[in-house]
Amino acid sequence: MGLKYVLLTVSRIHAPNFNDDTNIYRQKRAVLRDLTYKWNESIIYYKVDTNISKDSIAVALEEIMEETCLRFQEVPLSNHSKNITGFYFQIGHIDSTNLGRKLDNGNFQNLWLTDKFPERYKVLRVVLYALGVDYEYNRPDTGKYVWTLYSNVQRSFWPFMMPKKNTTVDTYELPFDFNSVMALNQREYVNRQDLQSFFPVKPEDRKKNxxxxxxxLSTNDIKLLNLHYCGGKCTKKSVCQNxxxxxxxxxxxCKCSPEYTGKYCQRPITAASEICGYPDITVSSKTEEKELKFSDNCGYSFRAHRGKIVEMKVKFARKRNIDEYICTENAAVELKFERDKSRSGLVTCDIIDTVLTYSEDELLFLNFYGTNNDKVKISYKEIVPPND
Structure with missing residues (x-):
């Protein structure tokens, strides 16, 4: 995939006239790296037409926000403020928009989708295209990986398959990526379903896409957005452990040291996966349970859905009868429920019967420590945060 620093004018609905001298001239002039077409707003606002599902748009934008510094916020169709700019999702004849930032409608850029309930990849494609990410087969080096069969492709989609010059796009030295959301499959945009739109050059790639x-989004899609828009780094606060x-x-x-595993490096590599199970758990509104031992040394992340929090109950099978509340390295459970996951969590053990706690955001870490073989039962679910 390549990031477009300048605009390539493409008709959204009708096939472009490739014999038009003016159109050819505009493409030749587009080699300038014009940062006018990069979004510099701290928040990109968006409107959704009434004949498109808002949920379909939101879930795709949330994926981008989860992995990059980019932020999107919906505004109602009735909002005509001159102080905000962004995307306007509408029904069109093909999934398309301008390449890079070029506002169509006052302060908003039209993003056209063909379905009321568009699939996630279709929304991601038009959004990335509007952000300046070109289709994978437009890369300058595309000829090393695929041969485009233009006679098999609907003419209106040729712009998605025509290689650009190195002076027009910047790949940030990322490799060609068949896994990119911007990589078409071999049956897309063909004149007949029995035709191919391109043919992979290397034998080992023949079955890809x-x-x-x-x-x-692929790993390289995310890297490209972070390099172009986020200064080559993750700007969100780190929740990585250990x-x-x-x-x-x-x-x-998170990138983990060799001693730890899990999405957030929360589990020692020595913990047995056949005992602990999957380290990263998405929580639902249904109560789930696990029974483990301190000595299993399992580590977990529990993530509720956006706008929810995690309710966690820890019940110890056998209570020790001592007067002082002291947990030892031999048998302890740590609960990281605060927003700041870099801080030490609540450490509890079998001095009490049960601990009930709630995460301050959608993420909670739970770690087991010790050599004690006594059992611990945990139960968890997601809930709506109470109004304080």
Missing amino acids: WDTVNHH GGVLDIGGCSK
Whole structure:
């Protein structure tokens, strides 16, 4: 994929006239790296037409926000403020928009989608295109990886498959990526379903992107956005544990030292996966339970859905009868429920029967420590935060 620093004028609905001298001249002039077409707003606002599902738009934008510094916020159609700019999602004849920032409608840029309930990858494609991310087969080096069969492709989609010059796009030295959401499959935009739109050059790539699409951002998609818009780093506050650092290839993920694993480096590599199970758990409104031992040394992340928090109950099978509340390294459970996950959590143990706690945001960490073989039962679910 390549980031477009300048605008390539493409008709959104009708096929472009490739024999038009003016159109050719505009494409030749587009080699200038014009940063006018980069979004510099701290928040990109967006409107959604009434005949498009708002949820379909929101889920795609949330994926981008989760992995980058980019922020989007919906505003009502009735908002005509001159102080905000952004996207206007509307129904159109093809999924398309301008390449890079070029406002169509006052302060908003039209993003056209063909369905009332567009699939996530279709929303991601038009949003990334509006952000300046070109289709994968427009890269200057695309000829090393695929041969485009133009005679098989609907003419209105040729602009998505025509290689650009190095002076027009910047790939940030990221490799060609068949996994990119901007990589078309071999059956897209063809004149007939029995035709191919392109042919992979290398034999080992022949089956890639055959008749399936990439529904999510790839690691390189995320890296490209972070390099172009976020200064090559993750700007969100790190939640990585045990010395892990945020990964530019996915700012919701952590790079861990060899001793730890899990999305947030919360689990020792020595913990047995067949006992502990999956380290990263998405919580639902249904109560789930696990029974473990202190000595299992399991570490977990529990994530509620956006706008929810985690309710966690820890019940100890056997209570020790001592007067002083002292937990030892032999048997302890740590709960990190505060927003700041870099701080030490609440340490509890079998001096009491049960602990009930709630996360301050959608994420909670739970760690087991010790050599004691006594059992601990945990139960968890997501809830709506109470109004304080």
